[in-house]
Amino acid sequence: MSSSVLKFGGSSVSSLEKVKNIADYLKGRVEEGEQLVVVVSAMGKTTDELMAQVDSITESPNEQDLAVLLTTGEQQTISYLSIILNDLGVKSKPLTGYQAGIETVGHHLKSKISKINTDLFEQLFGTYDVLIVAGFQGFNGDNEITTLGRGGSDTTAVALAAAHQCPCEIYTDVAGVYSTDPRIYSEAKRLDVVSHEEMMEMSALGSGVLVSRSVEIAKNYNIPIYLGKTLSEEKGTWIMTTDMLEKKAVTGVALDEDMIHVTLNYPENDTQLLDELFINLEQKEVNVDMISQIANNEGLQLSFTMKDTEEDQIQKIFSHLKQDYPELYFKIENRFVKVSLIGSGMRDMTGVASRVFRTLIESGISFYQVTTSEISISYVVDAENGEEAARLLCEGFEL
């Protein structure tokens, strides 16, 4: 059996017409002897429409209930695609997350895949040539329906490829991975190949193409991922093990927009407050990013950055803490971006950090926090300077 996992995202399946085009393409591949696993998202605006209904009911819907609701979007897409394929004479079967054996753990709306039943597909490929799996969903140990959170359908696809040890092809509106966002730097180049590690950094640092958890799974199971443009001849990017590649110091620049910056002051001896803060952040699954702490006259000052999508959550956490700690002072500022340089060559090359410092200083762009990893450096700058910083760095490093 020659098989691959293919994933088609929201805009690739935004209308029945587009779903039909995908079905035609899949038919062609089956006729060439392949057996395919196809992962699809909800069609177009389906999820937004369901959420609009929920918003008209309550601000804080029960998470279990919401997972049951939202998963109907993908369930409809798998049905339509399978109806079309069967109508074209391609033996196809739609599978919900539960039916595909995708077991998860964790919060209902931010679950992680814990196990995939691999025997099932082997068996079904005895009867069917295309297995269509609803992305973004699974079920937990209590037999409850769960969703995988942001980028969930990509994660479904990569996890299925990992479990079945086959390549994964992810199709979106964009042809592959660029050295930086082409909307920011028009001379940005499409990369033929990036390593799993580089892609993980790029994803974690804000490149919207693929969430880093998906790339991490692919890296752990050594699965190649092809990122391409849906139904296009245009060449995409392979994410794969790249021991054979010549290393450049910097392969890409990523821009993580819509960051907020949170500052709080507290007495030096009051560690209880911090404890409670971090327990709350963990329970609500709020991700904080760059953390730093300094001492000043009034005690200690802690600051961190996070995505502004979670601003409501952090506001709630602070309002709650304020009741127990009336002396707590906090400030939430928005309109920041994080600019990051990524390249596995950074490990062996020096001078990258100082070149960035120089570039930013020469152009008069202030930066607030800096963090580094083995293969990346990130700077927080004012939102209005983000794109210019990215452009300057692309030019500086010839990307």
Place this chain on the structure above:
Amino acid sequence: MSSSVLKFGGSSVSSLEKVKNIADYLKGRVEEGEQLVVVVSAMGKTTDELMAQVDSITESPNEQDLAVLLTTGEQQTISYLSIILNDLGVKSKPLTGYQAGIETVGHHLKSKISKINTDLFEQLFGTYDVLIVAGFQGFNGDNEITTLGRGGSDTTAVALAAAHQCPCEIYTDVAGVYSTDPRIYSEAKRLDVVSHEEMMEMSALGSGVLVSRSVEIAKNYNIPIYLGKTLSEEKGTWIMTTDMLEKKAVTGVALDEDMIHVTLNYPENDTQLLDELFINLEQKEVNVDMISQIANNEGLQLSFTMKDTEEDQIQKIFSHLKQDYPELYFKIENRFVKVSLIGSGMRDMTGVASRVFRTLIESGISFYQVTTSEISISYVVDAENGEEAARLLCEGFEL
């Protein structure tokens, strides 16, 4: 635990506003100490909208695929209702057919419930006060999603009540069961109580309130069913064991509209043709109703009635048979109705059939076929005479 199964049909849940009203009502009952199983249908026109999309793809969608699609309608309703209940502080959990342990056998779109996992609800009532089950759906031995066909949500409700040995309340637009359709005979009376048997006959003979398979389950497991108007003070009808009731000869008149009449002629010695016909009818799950056979000059003439919703199917079957038996002659006529009198008292009383004959003959209404059961008599008449026949019989038997 004091528990009941409540079912709310399509028009009771046609908008979020109506779903909210139902949630308020359920909250009141939970506050009185009840634990409830609630079965809901798809909201308003959801199923029609999904089918319209399918119709734009193909005339003959794969049945497995279609079941996966259509069940999303009920899955959305259970989610919304549970979001609202949890928001009101009522501990509620939504369950798809699979999660509710509703096992089925048979065709994907016309499945029959074979087994219900009863331990599950006992356990869940330890945590939740309302379990919301998606009506109309289940899963088969291959872990595939199935639907229960016409009246499926009622069947879900009654089967759950049977499995858990508790009463079943079915809420619709109509307050209970009438001696005949009030639109036909304005003086029709609402019945306080009917027996399971009478209700089965009334349902089988065209009274649209409840499908007979649901009543049959209730009868077999001796479950009382209350049929009432959604969120209304108006009294409904109990369907229950009625040994204590004084028997009337006739309790109701049912009208089964949109019947077609099929006639075919075939040589006396050609039983192969009939064999094939009935095998085809069984495979396509086409229900034929009143069957009669007479000999004429050219051989034998078989005729039967059936619902006109299955006219396409029967046309296909005959077209197919015609290829193998070119000499086959068949005729499909529509515009007939079946008028039936139902009453468990008929068993012990004589003269009902002759009174009906006299009534119809005096008013000049021709009838074509007559069948009787222990507690009913049915007549096929021309569609344009159906309502008048029903009215005359209601008057004649003082219903």
